[in-house]
Amino acid sequence: xxxxxxxxxxxxxxxxxxxxxxxxxxxxxxxxxxxxxxxxxxxxxxxxxxxxxxxxxxxxxxxxxxxxxxxxxxxxxxxxxxxxxxxxxxxxxxxxxxxxxxxxxxxxxxxxxxxxxxxxxxxxxxxxxxxxxxxxxxxxxxxxxxxxxxxxxxxxxxxxxxxxxxxxxxxxxxxxxxxxxxxxxxxxxxxxxxxxxxxxxxxxxxxxxxxxxxxxxxxxxxxxxxxxxxxxxxxxxxxxxxxxxxxxxxxxxxxxxxxxxxxxxxxxxxxxxxx
Amino acid sequence: xxxxxxxxxxxxxxxxxxxxxxxxxxxxxxxxxxxxxxxxxxxxxxxxxxxxxxxxxxxxxxxxxxxxxxxxxxxxxxxxxxxxxxxxxxxxxxxxxxxxxxxxxxxxxxxxxxxxxxxxxxx
Numbered sequence: 460x461x462x463x464x465x466x467x468x469x470x471x472x473x474x475x476x477x478x479x480x481x482x483x484x485x486x487x488x489x490x491x492x493x494x495x496x497x498x499x500x501x502x503x504x505x506x507x508x509x510x511x512x513x514x515x516x517x518x519x520x521x522x523x524x525x526x527x528x529x530x531x532x533x534x535x536x537x538x539x540x541x542x543x544x545x546x547x548x549x550x551x552x553x554x555x556x557x558x559x560x561x562x563x564x565x566x567x568x569x570x571x572x573x574x575x576x577x578x579x580x581x582x583x584x585x586x587x588x589x590x591x592x593x594x595x596x597x598x599x600x601x602x603x604x605x606x607x608x609x610x611x612x613x614x615x616x617x618x619x620x621x622x623x624x625x626x627x628x629x630x631x632x633x634x635x636x637x638x639x640x641x642x643x644x645x646x647x648x649x650x651x652x653x654x655x656x657x658x659x660x661x662x663x664x665x666x667x668x669x670x671x672x673x674x675x676x677x678x679x680x681x682x683x684x685x686x687x688x689x690x691x692x693x694x695x696x697x698x699x700x701x702x703x704x705x706x707x708x709x710x711x712x713x714x715x716x717x718x719x720x721x722x723x724x725x726x727x728x729x730x731x732x733x734x
Numbered sequence: 735x736x737x738x739x740x741x742x743x744x745x746x747x748x749x750x751x752x753x754x755x756x757x758x759x760x761x762x763x764x765x766x767x768x769x770x771x772x773x774x775x776x777x778x779x780x781x782x783x784x785x786x787x788x789x790x791x792x793x794x795x796x797x798x799x800x801x802x803x804x805x806x807x808x809x810x811x812x813x814x815x816x817x818x819x820x821x822x823x824x825x826x827x828x829x830x831x832x833x834x835x836x837x838x839x840x841x842x843x844x845x846x847x848x849x850x851x852x853x854x855x856x857x
Contacts, residue, residue, distance in 0.1 A: 520746070521746055521747075524838075629824055629828060633825060638821055
């Protein structure tokens with residue numbers, strides 16, 4: 460028996476409530492494929508039988524585990540590509556005062572805030588760095604995103620237990636989060652207050668953004684065509700100080716786009732530095 | 735190859751863990767209780783790269799097994815995998831010498847990423 464759109468919506472709503480991942484109706488076919496995989500795993504005949512099991516017996520145990528598991532492809536995480544964050548922690552932050560001797564405060568732009576995992580990962584590193592170096596000038600983090608609903612979640616700083624386990628060590632979980640009554644984890648102010656969020660479409664002028672020492676622009680340009688990608692990189696480069704660092708996602712490249720963005724490879728991580 | 739010892743009295747949980755490591759990169763061994771796990775480790779203290787340890791088990795629970803493993807001289811990173819998700823539980827286990835803590839339910843990418851991260855830190 461075929462599963463109906465209303466039945467698929469039941470799972471879409473459940474996944475959104477658990478993971479914050481939104482399945483729009485036009486993507487319900489993906490959900491249906493995933494439910495068929497779950498049917499195989501649970502030895503059920505089809506996706507409709509999975510729905511019947513859910514409404515009669517509830518979604519729990521291994522069933523819940525498998526449903527959440529198959530729904531989380533491409534979800535963002537804290538410290539995504541943690542080697543990149545190692546470079547920030549071990550190389551970039553300690554070198555700021557040497558690379559920019561005339562700066563009295565340092566600025567980081569995170570271009571795709573998404574649900575906040577990336578800017579807050581940076582904020583944790585900055586917090587730890589400033590704890591160790593209390594006389595260091597301030598480091599400001601600006602995080603932007605085009606999506607209002609994403610920024611709303613950033614402002615809340617509240618994450619499900621699956622979200623906080625994705626990329627975040629248990630030591631940092633305990634250090635920077637407290638658990639609330641609804642079993643979610645709430646970011647503490649010492650990290651939350653380090654990030655300023657604002658709306659910014661990367662295709663529109665960067666008016667008022669200012670100049671940065673480090674720009675994180677990861678996993679956004681993959682959604683743009685080649686020409687737009689080049690234009691965005693060139694415009695971001697103008698927001699970088701000389702010697703400023705520019706970091707893209709693992710599958711993205713600025714090679715051939717600009718002569719002033721120098722390609723640097725360290726510990727299997729590629730980043731760029733403006734000359 | 736990454737050699738994992740999973741200590742869990744639930745066959746269903748172990749079946750799920752097996753699904754998470756269903757490729758040639760991993761070799762999984764199952765111990766159904768703490769005593770079995772300690773016996774395996776006594777035979778070969780360095781036989782595993784990672785130990786996954788359940789909390790709720792009959793006879794010896796996870797924290798007790800963790801203490802015994804530490805007494806035995808186990809230096810392999812130990813990850814507690816449990817439904818308990820209170821801050822004090824996590825604190826207790828980390829202070830007892832576990833390298834990481836995973837709250838159930840978890841997803842395959844979470845457990846894989848935690849293991850890979852611990853192994854990279856170790857090497």
